Amino acid sequence: MVIGVTVESRDKPTLLEEVYSRWGLTKRGLPDPYRSRFKEFVEVLHVKYFYNGDCPKGRPRKEFSKWLRRVREYINDINDIESEIAEKKREDS
Numbered sequence: 001m002v003i004g005v006t007v008e009s010r011d012k013p014t015l016l017e018e019v020y021s022r023w024g025l026t027k028r029g030l031p032d033p034y035r036s037r038f039k040e041f042v043e044v045l046h047v048k049y050f051y052n053g054d055c056p057k058g059r060p061r062k063e064f065s066k067w068l069r070r071v072r073e074y075i076n077d078i079n080d081i082e083s084e085i086a087e088k089k090r091e092d093s
Helices: 023-028 035-049 059-093
Strands: none
Touching: 023 035, 035 059
16 A cells, blocks of 8 residues: 655655555654654544444544544644754754
């Protein structure tokens, strides 16, 4: 399985735009606390909901909105930390 996450256009790829062949490689490449949050996304969204079909009954729109918000926040957090790291590298140069 190959994954890729596309976010708004940027001058360079973000951490999440990297393509890996396994979820574990992606997870290991992330610093904490991003690693544990990513693990939760995989365990719930991919394994529980997608593979096992154990989706919430009776409130799919509410559940979808909750996870969409959480994933968006996560991507924004990753992008913010990546920008901070790049800025620090420029300052140290």
